[in-house]
Amino acid sequence: MRLLLQRSYTPRGSLGRLLKGGRQLCFIREAPKACYDPSCYCMEEGVYLLEPVHSEEHGWSIQVGGIGRICSKDGAKSPGLHEFCPVTCYRADGTPLFTRLAFLKLMDELTPYWESGELIELQVVSKGIPYQLESCLARTYC
Numbered sequence: 001m002r003l004l005l006q007r008s009y010t011p012r013g014s015l016g017r018l019l020k021g022g023r024q025l026c027f028i029r030e031a032p033k034a035c036y037d038p039s040c041y042c043m044e045e046g047v048y049l050l051e052p053v054h055s056e057e058h059g060w061s062i063q064v065g066g067i068g069r070i071c072s073k074d075g076a077k078s079p080g081l082h083e084f085c086p087v088t089c090y091r092a093d094g095t096p097l098f099t100r101l102a103f104l105k106l107m108d109e110l111t112p113y114w115e116s117g118e119l120i121e122l123q124v125v126s127k128g129i130p131y132q133l134e135s136c137l138a139r140t141y142c
Contacts, residue, residue: 001113002121003050005084007042009033009126013078014042018086018106025109026102027087028070031079040081043068043124050110050120060107064122072103 005028007016014030034041048065055061062070068082079085086106088098113120 001118002047002123005122005124007124007126009036011036014126020109025086025106027090027096029073029079029085029087029096030083031081040078042079043082043084045124045126048122048124050122052107052111052114062107062110070103070106072100074099 001020003025004019005016006019007014007028007030009032011032013032016028016030018025018028030042031040032042043064046065048068050070051063053061053063053069058071061072064070064082064084068084070084070086073079073083073085085096085099086102087096088102088105090096110120
């Protein structure tokens with residue numbers, strides 16, 4: 001099975017929609033593109049394998065291609081390097097709401113596929129950057 005993440009870049013972060021067969025599962029918050037913040041940035045466009053992982057420090061999360069992870073993060077905290085943070089909805093001021101609920105719903109949606117042994121992939125695609133810095137001239141894909 002393949003999920004699709006359609007994201008848009010902003011200087012404060014990357015915002016996207018996670019889709020399964022055209023149906024939206026949740027919104028996704030990420031760190032900005034590398035040209036906006038070289039110290040903490042989102043993963044490049046591409047296709048990544050998803051696997052559930054558990055640690056004592058973070059609890060359950062979803063490993064993305066061996067270098068990233070999908071995790072629940074409080075709306076007041078910004079996503080870190082290669083982190084995908086599910087969100088149910090946003091307030092009018094842009095504050096993310098129900099982040100833990102969005103992650104739990106995502107886990108509920110994907111767990112039966114993992115239990116049956118099916119591989120789940122995440123395809124990340126991006127809209128173009130509306131205004132580009134010179135350092136952002138690397139091609140982005142729709």
